[in-house]
Every structure is written in structure tokens, then in C-alpha cells.
Amino acid sequence: MKFYDLDNALLEAIEKGDSPVRVGISLDFSGTGFFETVFERDIIEASFFGLQESAGGTTARGEVVLxxxxxxxxxxxxxxxxxVRISFSLGEGLPWFQRFVLYVDDNGFQDIQGPGRRRVLRLGLRDRSALLRKTENSRDWTQPAVFTYTVICDKTQPEKSLVHLIAKRAGIEAADIDCATIPITLPYVKLTKNIWTELSxxxxxxxxxxxxxxxxxxxxTHSPYQTETENVDESSYTFSGEHIFYLRETARAEQYRNTVRLKINIPVALERQEIWRYDDPPVLYDTDLxxxxxxxxxxxxxIQMQVSEAQYRIKDNGTERPVLYADLIDTQEKATERLDYTDGPFAYSxxxxxxxxxxxxxxxxxDADGDLHRAVIYGRPIILDLNRSCFLRDTEAIAQYGTAALNVSGSYFSENMxxxxxxYEDWTARELAERLQERREFTVKTHRALFHGRVGAKVAIETKAETVRGTINAFxxxxxxxxxxxxAFRITEGN
Known part of the structure; x- marks a missing residue:
């Protein structure tokens, strides 16, 4: 991933480093969709932050004082x-670059009056992820969304793309999503958390x-499992000694692991088979048992007096397993054909x-007294394979440092090869490879107008002692x- 693209004139001004940074703020004060631009002279200070969350997503927030x-x-x-729309520029006569689209937090417009005539307006800002976290609060989660036989992400068929289906529940349409193509199939997904948590x-x-x-x-975007190719080694920017006024190096020893244990539950789609059989007592057995x-x-x-629940189940090596979801189910006519009985006759009303x-x-x-020998329903079931696990370790690292284990669980894993x-085995191998690296973390501060920097971008730090490559995880x-x-940028060492 790279920094955001800027106009060439802006890039040249950043490289020269002799033009003051300007901030542009536009607000929808009335809530009608009409944006008013704040007078630049009224912007006392503005701070913006981006962070790679441990849960998986990247979020941004800010604070503005007018x-x-x-x-x-x-x-x-x-x-x-x-x-609230935030833009940056440099000096006079250069184009503006819109960097953030944020939203006023729950504190609203904070009109603060101090001593004398001092009066400021403070705005706490959050990005759309904060709204997505609250999207499901008003929904009835007693009937959660269920999606079957979807791919992870595919902009060409959003109706079967899990990213698109989840986002749609928050009102985000396909045209509003920039995504890669990840053609891995999940047979069954049941949403139980808010939109941002599920996407994360x-x-x-x-x-x-x-x-x-x-x-x-x-x-x-930018998944190792996507079909699109990327140049992952290209750096967006090199921090050199002349640009840095603060540099801190930290050893992130707590990230090191030489053993990874992944334990997950995976929905598995099976061939069409018997998914229900009537077995309520009393029951008799003939000479053949x-x-x-x-x-x-x-x-x-x-089952004669009222509508009864025929809970779908399958038998797996003699063990009865509940069915999460079934389709291609017998029609009433076909289920009636499968009835086996003496006298009666029997039928489904x-x-x-x-x-x-x-x-x-x-x-x-x-219609009359009779004996039922068999009443069954066939369908294509999806069951939950419990406690699937993958265990990987580096024996040389263990011999040198002792066992440092990471126990992981998660959702959305697949059996796809x-x-x-x-x-899930490939994921575990990648996690172990990353954890085995004894990475350092660097904090870099500069007066350069790097407002187009972003979390996930590749950069380099060049000092007299060494050149380090890494990825921005916060700014x-x-x-x-x-x-x-x-x-300021927090950079994790490694490609």
C-alpha cells in the first residue's frame, strides 16, 4: 500500500518544505447537506489520528478547535x-487535497466560553467506522442475517459477495465500496455483531x-488472498535524518511467538441426504428390529394434533449432528412419496x-389407524465442524528461546485450498512467520507536510547507522x- 496520490504541485511543495501547511474544514452545520467552509483564520488547532486496530480494521478520529x-x-x-470534510494544502495558489471525511461525535458542537471574551467551538470527530459500530443497535438481532454460499469479496457479483452483503445492512451500496476480489467461498455466515466488528x-x-x-x-483491499497483483515492496516515502526531528526505537518483544495454535469452528456443506426422520415415541420394533x-x-x-417442528439433523459416524442450514429440500409431493406405512393412509396436511x-x-x-414405518425429509445440509485446529511451531526457535505460544480463535475461516x-493452515503459517520476526517499532516525527500518509503504507527510515523498512500502523x-x-508516524519494522 502507498500514500494517497497528490497533485504534482503539492508533491513539489512538500519536497521543498518551505510552505506553511493549510487546513480546510467544511461542515454541514444545518444537517441539510449544504456544506459551509470555516474561515481559515478561525482554526486555532486541528489534530487527526489514524490507527490499525488489533481487531482488524483501520480507524481515524480528530479534534478541531475553532x-x-x-x-x-x-x-x-x-x-x-x-x-465534516477535512482538506490540506500548502502556501498560496496550490490545490486542496481532501484527506478525511469525519463525523461529529456524540458530544456535538461544544460551545465553550472562557475568561474574558474567549469563546471556542470544539468538535470531537470520528470516521464512519464509529457509525458502523452503532448501526445494528436498533436492529432486531433475534432474527440475525444469514448468508450462504457467498464469496469473501467480488465487486462483479455483490449479491454473493460477503463484504457487500454486510455493508449493505449499513446502507453502503456496491458503488460506495473499493474492494479486491477474494474468491474464497464460505458456505454459511450468521451475523451476530455490529457491522464494523463483523467487517473487522x-x-x-x-x-x-x-x-x-x-x-x-x-x-x-490489499489481501494476500486476492486475485489482483500488487507491488508490495514499493515504499511510499523515505524518512531521512534531515527531515526527522524525533526518532524513537522500541523493541516489541511481546509480539514474538514461535508456536501458533489456531482453534476454530467451520461450517461445512455436505451432499444432499436425509436431514429429518420421524422418531417420536411410542415406538415398537418388528422382528428385524x-x-x-x-x-x-x-x-x-x-404431530397429528398440531404443526410440529421437524428439526434438521444428520448422522455422522453414528453421532447425530444439528444442521445449521439446509436447502434443496424435498417438496411436499416428494416427501409424501417417501412415506412408508401400513394401513392409514398417511399424508402431510x-x-x-x-x-x-x-x-x-x-x-x-x-385417515384411519395405521403403522408408520418411515417419514423422512431430504435436503442439502450445512453443519458446524467443531474444534477444528491447526498447530504449527518452529523447533529451532523453541530450542533457543523456549516455547512462546499464541492461542488464536476466529471466524470466517474456510476449508478452501x-x-x-x-x-486456515495457510493463515496459521503466515501468522507464525510474522511472529517469528523480532520486529522493532519506530516513532518518527517530522515537520514535513505528509498529510497524505496513511496506515498500512510502506516506508523507509534512513539514518547514518542503517536503513529500515516498515509499515505504518498509526499516525x-x-x-x-x-x-x-x-x-508523527508509528512504523513496524518488516516488509
Whole structure:
């Protein structure tokens, strides 16, 4: 990943380093979609931060303080959720670059009055991820969304793309998503968490970059499992000694691991087979020990008196397993053909296989006394394979340092083959390879106007002693009306 693309004139001005940084702020004060530009002279300070979350996503936030001496921006504490657009430029006559699209936090427009005539407006800002975290609060999660036979991400078929399907629940349409193509199939997904958490877990499993970026409301890219090729070794920027006024090196020993244990539950799609069989007592057995279910008018069974739940189950090596989801289910006519009985005759007076995806609603009737030998339903089931695990370790590292284990669990893993092994094994191997590296972390501060820097970008740090390559995992951009601009980056060593 690289820094955002800038106009050549801006890049030249950044390289020269002799032009002051300018900040442009536009707000939708009224909430009507009409944006008003704040007077540049009123911007006392503005700070913006980006961070790679451990959960998988990348988030941004900010804080703006405006001079409000004359009550120009008096808004009575309202404004929570209003959109704010942040742009940067240099000197005079150069184009503006829109860097952030943020939203006012729950504190709204904070009109603060101090001693004398001092009066400021403070805005706490969050990116769209904060809204996505709250999107599901008003939904009825007693009926969570279920998606089957989807691919992870594919912009050409958003109706079967999991990223698109999850984002759509937050009102983000396909045109609003910049994504890579990850054709790995998941047979079954059930959403139980908020939109941002689900997308973050998906990004963590597929090592993708997830961000609510300025160019698109949602970005899901740069995965090692995507079909698109990328130049992953290209650095966006080299920090040299003449540009750095602060450099800190930290050993991240707590990140080191030489053993990785992954334990997951994986939904597995099976061939079409029997998914329900009637077996309620009382039951008799014939001479061949085959069960027989007597239906008599003197003692009606529950399945005769009311609509009963036919919970889908399969038998796996003698063990009964619940079915998460089933499709290609017998029609009522086909299920009736499968009925095996003596006397009766028997039939289904109710047969509903569409209301629920893990059970049918059925009622059996018999015109006269009879014995039921078999009532079954066939379908294509998806079951949960519990406690699937993968264990990898580096014996040489263990001999040298002792066992340093990482126990991992997660969701959205697949049995699909990647490089000749199941994806979850490939993921474990990548995690171990990353953890074995004794990485350092560097904090770099510069007065250079690197407002186009971003989390996930590759950079280099060049000092007299060495040249280090790494990836940005956090940044801050600090503007003050009466002080020099400061851009700070936290960089993890490694390609």
C-alpha cells in the first residue's frame, strides 16, 4: 500500500518544505447537506489520528478547535453525527487535497466560553467506522442475517459477495465500496455483531486492509488472498535524518511467538441426504428390529394434533449432528412419496420448509389407524465442524528461546485450498512467520507536510547507522495556527 496520490504541485511543495501547511474544514452545520467552509483564520488547532486496530480494521478520529469569539459558530450543543470534510494544502495558489471525511461525535458542537471574551467551538470527530459500530443497535438481532454460499469479496457479483452483503445492512451500496476480489467461498455466515466488528473480523482473517477512507465510504483491499497483483515492496516515502526531528526505537518483544495454535469452528456443506426422520415415541420394533410407529385414533400423537417442528439433523459416524442450514429440500409431493406405512393412509396436511432454514413445520395425518414405518425429509445440509485446529511451531526457535505460544480463535475461516493447503493452515503459517520476526517499532516525527500518509503504507527510515523498512500502523497530524505542523508516524519494522 502507498500514500494517497497528490497533485504534482503539492508533491513539489512538500519536497521543498518551505510552505506553511493549510487546513480546510467544511461542515454541514444545518444537517441539510449544504456544506459551509470555516474561515481559515478561525482554526486555532486541528489534530487527526489514524490507527490499525488489533481487531482488524483501520480507524481515524480528530479534534478541531475553532475561534468563536463573535459566536459565528454558535450551534447550541447540537450537531452529533454531522459530516465534516477535512482538506490540506500548502502556501498560496496550490490545490486542496481532501484527506478525511469525519463525523461529529456524540458530544456535538461544544460551545465553550472562557475568561474574558474567549469563546471556542470544539468538535470531537470520528470516521464512519464509529457509525458502523452503532448501526445494528436498533436492529432486531433475534432474527440475525444469514448468508450462504457467498464469496469473501467480488465487486462483479455483490449479491454473493460477503463484504457487500454486510455493508449493505449499513446502507453502503456496491458503488460506495473499493474492494479486491477474494474468491474464497464460505458456505454459511450468521451475523451476530455490529457491522464494523463483523467487517473487522473478516479483514483480520483474510489479512485485508479495511478502512472508511476519504475516496470511498468503505475500502477492503490489499489481501494476500486476492486475485489482483500488487507491488508490495514499493515504499511510499523515505524518512531521512534531515527531515526527522524525533526518532524513537522500541523493541516489541511481546509480539514474538514461535508456536501458533489456531482453534476454530467451520461450517461445512455436505451432499444432499436425509436431514429429518420421524422418531417420536411410542415406538415398537418388528422382528428385524426396524422401528414402527403406531398411529391410533384413541391416542393421537403431537404431530397429528398440531404443526410440529421437524428439526434438521444428520448422522455422522453414528453421532447425530444439528444442521445449521439446509436447502434443496424435498417438496411436499416428494416427501409424501417417501412415506412408508401400513394401513392409514398417511399424508402431510401441513408442510412448510421455507419459514425456517434449520427446521420444517409439518403435520402428519392418517385417515384411519395405521403403522408408520418411515417419514423422512431430504435436503442439502450445512453443519458446524467443531474444534477444528491447526498447530504449527518452529523447533529451532523453541530450542533457543523456549516455547512462546499464541492461542488464536476466529471466524470466517474456510476449508478452501490455498497453495495446496486449507486456508486456515495457510493463515496459521503466515501468522507464525510474522511472529517469528523480532520486529522493532519506530516513532518518527517530522515537520514535513505528509498529510497524505496513511496506515498500512510502506516506508523507509534512513539514518547514518542503517536503513529500515516498515509499515505504518498509526499516525497523527497536528496543526496549530501559531506553531509548526507536525506529522508523527508509528512504523513496524518488516516488509
Amino acid at each position: 475561534d468563536n469569539t463573535y459566536g459565528t459558530y454558535a450551534c447550541g450543543g447540537r450537531g452529533a453525527g454531522q459530516e 473480523e473478516l479483514a483480520k482473517t483474510y489479512r485485508a486492509h479495511l478502512e472508511c477512507a476519504p475516496e470511498k465510504p468503505l475500502v477492503f 426396524i422401528p414402527v410407529y403406531p398411529f391410533r385414533a384413541t391416542a393421537l400423537r403431537d 401441513a408442510y412448510d420448509v421455507t419459514t425456517h432454514y434449520d427446521k420444517a413445520l409439518v403435520t402428519l395425518t392418517a 490455498v497453495g495446496g493447503v486449507p486456508l 497523527s497530524l497536528r496543526y496549530k495556527r501559531d506553531a509548526a505542523f507536525v506529522a
